[in-house]
Amino acid sequence: MTTIKIGTRNSPLALWQANEVAAKLQAIGHKTEIVPIVSSGDKNLTQPLYAMGITGVFTKDLDIALLNKDIDIAVHSLKDVPTQLPTGTQISAVLERDYPQDVLVRKTDAKDKDLKDLKIATSSLRRRAFWSHTFHNTEFADIRGNVQTRLKKLEDGVADATLFSLAGLKRMELDIDFEEVDFLLQAPSQGVVCIANRAEDIDLTEVLKQINHDATQKCIHIEREFLRTLEGGCTAPIGAHAEFIGDKIRFQGRLCSLDGKDCINVDETIDWNPEQNFGAEIAQQVLERGGKDMMLLIKSQIKL
């Protein structure tokens, strides 16, 4: 049997995710090899993502390696994968989502401050806008890099606190205090590891389907269709979360202006119906409720 070459970025988080996929493939009898690929997202840490003017900054180099056949599969954090996939590639499996939410981590000497008084280090448009919606006069600082780098920058004094995906923190097994921030709806497909491969590799696609987590896949389908329909290729403050509650799916979605002042929210519980593109339908409603103008304004403000 041939060995499956698993392409990954070489950050600690990405390697953890690639090893998780390797373990799942080995458990069903396949040989694997981890192939770390250096991505431009690692090298260009001086600018916020939106200012780099490109989508897929974290995934671009793995996409190239996949299409070059240097690797057989690419393991990504799905929230970093643009809704428009490179031609000839597909997402054939997702792993079960463990932690969907964002959490707050404070600098040691900012433990007693009120949430409203915290200076927050985050370069995410979504986190800034959603945080500002709740706490109007918040000051922000830019911060880039992996989880470990960001924690170091926080203790160095860049701000009082920062926001992380809990999935990322848990995977790094860092023993640090965090607070739940329920008002901060997470990014579409946050906390989900996905596996991309070449569409022409039919046998490998069948193998990957065996490790796919069906309920997670249904939820991220809705979240990503919501994102795809809203964004039109533009990075914006968009949150989405779908989860099974019994045999129903609860979907929460949010689009905010960059300053967080205007927000459109949706919260609906539905039956799963493979014939219905629920994510796209609900996004269409958001667009009609003023979302279209909001997206045009956001696009002009971040000058893509």
Ligand SMILES: NCc1[nH]cc(CCC(=O)O)c1CC(=O)O
């Ligand atoms: N954009 C960076 C990124 N991409 C994926 C994760 C963590 C894993 C995940 O949430 O899926 C993170 C870190 C973070 O947002 O704190």
